[in-house]
Amino acid sequence: MLLPMFDFHEPTSIDEACEIMATYGAKAKLLAGGTDLMVNMKKKILAPEHLVCLSRISSMQGIEEKGDQIIIGGRCTVAELAVESLVEKKLGALRAGANALGSPLVRNRATIGGNIGSARPAADLPPSLIAYGATAMLESRRGKRALPLGDFFKGPGFTEIDVDEILTEIRVPVPGPGEGAGYINLGVRKAQDCNIVNVASFIALDEKDGCVKKARIVMGSVGPTPLRAAAAEAVLIGQKPDQRLFIKAGEAARQDCTPIDDFRGAASYRKAMAGVLTKRTLDIAYRRAVGA
Numbered sequence: 001m002l003l004p005m006f007d008f009h010e011p012t013s014i015d016e017a018c019e020i021m022a023t024y025g026a027k028a029k030l031l032a033g034g035t036d037l038m039v040n041m042k043k044k045i046l047a048p049e050h051l052v053c054l055s056r057i058s059s060m061q062g063i064e065e066k067g068d069q070i071i072i073g074g075r076c077t078v079a080e081l082a083v084e085s086l087v088e089k090k091l092g093a094l095r096a097g098a099n100a101l102g103s104p105l106v107r108n109r110a111t112i113g114g115n116i117g118s119a120r121p122a123a124d125l126p127p128s129l130i131a132y133g134a135t136a137m138l139e140s141r142r143g144k145r146a147l148p149l150g151d152f153f154k155g156p157g158f159t160e161i162d163v164d165e166i167l168t169e170i171r172v173p174v175p176g177p178g179e180g181a182g183y184i185n186l187g188v189r190k191a192q193d194c195n196i197v198n199v200a201s202f203i204a205l206d207e208k209d210g211c212v213k214k215a216r217i218v219m220g221s222v223g224p225t226p227l228r229a230a231a232a233e234a235v236l237i238g239q240k241p242d243q244r245l246f247i248k249a250g251e252a253a254r255q256d257c258t259p260i261d262d263f264r265g266a267a268s269y270r271k272a273m274a275g276v277l278t279k280r281t282l283d284i285a286y287r288r289a290v291g292a
């Protein structure tokens, strides 16, 4: 399968990339690892006239802690997320998502910006990023803006990014004492296939009485975008965490999702598994929150 014809641009700075995106607008596509875009171009689903490659923009690389945030460059690879000690120590749920994504070959090329930008409902990184309360930093010639990742996705393949904008970095609040998150994905095979259900849960415990004061549960593959499990979160707030409570939250999460039947799994199976994974990710989040 041949690729359609396109002009190739290799900017070396964000400003230069913004300039090119402003010039070509909807005729241009950003190219990061290419593991999603190239497949779509080979299948003739997309045929951009201009590809704007991000690989020479060094300011979009790296992972660092700044104050109360961890800043992840938009073209940081999934392989880097999987091995970076800061991610392992402080963002265990994101690391689990990175380790679950594709194969080593795919992880070496795939980027966090591309995983978010492709807006696949079954993607491995958005659920934990949303659960942590991450913000996407977007840049264009018109300026910069910060968008909470929870407000970012509009539907399969559709996001709030304007055609000339670049996701330059992701900012994740550093989990404090009494806070923790977990992520689990369920797929047909170990690698190279879409998830059937994937869930991330974050909880924050009240330091005085140990009750849950904040909860964010995000389910993937059970709706057109990553979905917040609002009813499950409501079950948790103000309660002492224990197994019974987490099972109850899992039951509520089933009602929070709207999965479809497809060849990977029936809607009823997906609903049931959304409940199971919610309970299990809450177990992990709780253990991390209490440092167990």
Ligand SMILES: Cc1cc2nc3c(=O)[nH]c(=O)nc-3n(C[C@H](O)[C@H](O)[C@H](O)COP(=O)(O)OP(=O)(O)OC[C@H]3O[C@@H](n4cnc5c(N)ncnc54)[C@H](O)[C@@H]3O)c2cc1C
Residues within 6 Å of the ligand: 029, 030, 031, 032, 033, 034, 035, 036, 037, 038, 039, 054, 074, 075, 078, 100, 101, 102, 103, 106, 109, 110, 111, 112, 113, 114, 115, 116, 117, 118, 122, 123, 124, 125, 161, 165, 166, 167, 168, 191, 192, 193, 194, 195
């Ligand atoms: C064999 C195989 C297995 C896979 N398995 C998984 C899996 O298990 N889990 C999973 O989640 N995904 C999987 N994928 C999908 C894909 O690898 C990931 O979504 C990957 O993270 C995409 O990143 P990329 O850098 O390659 O994106 P690209 O293909 O370069 O880009 C994808 C989209 O995002 C846009 N984009 C890229 N960077 C930016 C940016 N900085 N700002 C704004 N828009 C941007 C592009 O314009 C394009 O529309 C798999 C793909 C393949 C081919």
